[in-house]
Amino acid sequence: MGKNESFRHYLNIVKKAKKEVLIISIGEPVIKELTLANRNFIKRGGQLKMIIHKYNENNRSLLESWKKMGWQIRHYKDWGYYLVVIDKKICMISANNPKHTDERISIYFYNPALAKALANYFYTLWEKAVEI
Template sequence: MNAIKQLQKIGLTKHEAVAYLFVLQQGSVTATSCAKGINAPRTTIYRLLSGLVKNKFLIELKTAPVRFQAELPSVAIPRSISFTTKELNRFSKSAINVSETLLHKDSHTRIDILTGKDEFFKTYCSMAPFAKKEICIISIGEPIPDEIKLVNRDALNKGVSIKFIVHKFDKENEMLLKSYVRMGYKVRHFPDWGYHLVLFDDQKGILSVNNPRRTEERTSMVIYSVDMIHALCMFFETVWGKGKVI
């Protein structure tokens, strides 16, 4: 259905788009009726509907049982984009405050702020060649530019381990992720969304948050604080332990 593809272009997953269109057609639904209507597992339907509420596509009605009502597309889409933009602005301000605080505490700490997807990729390509042991990545699980593939290939050829946690793993990207495994990446899936993390040898890293509707819109912190990177490495290993091997 063309409507599903259009909703995916503004950041909804396929399942979210299907659920939103179903609720829109029905007027309002319970979680149970929605699960039956779109043939979704009951164990995941609440998370799916809650995500659509958070992103301003649905309204949760205070009824018993709880029902969900769809916002009209002309209202939902602009409101959702506005909400995401505010979240990105809030993150940017927070990132700047954290950076300034750390710089004040420790003259050896440096954090650079980047904006945009291209700057993120360019910085990755400049830092990856200096990795000696390990590159740890958390990302969406979508195709990457050729220049990223080349620096990763060179790193693998030098004996550097690449551990890759992907947020998304479905039929759309299954072949892509399996090709990464064949290249030598260690890949695991842990469902999440909205941020990227790259760590180089427990020394440097990039933490980034993106607009889920337009992934090219992102704000990143390039982190040179060993203590902060150590904390992020501990976080990575926790998620890695929970991830499903691909």
């Protein structure tokens, strides 16, 4: 699925998330509904951790606004992929065109074994990433 389909699918599953959402992303603006869904997840008592690939003057205020909503954000310089793990049960892997990041393909897996493995990968990077 492409970017917009992936966002719509995420909106449906984050509403059902209970404990934890782990995200690796560029750190760019997203649709308002996605930001609100993440905020609502945190208000329900969930933890949202995000590793962003890019951190500079262009996205600093955006990331600060997300932090004020309760997102835990760290920076790890990388590029070309996205990852989402929800409650160690559902995961999404996405790859993008490096020159046009809106061009991407995403796959969702409803596979707890894969989701746990990707959560372990996330936490390996989380330890290396720098808090912003």
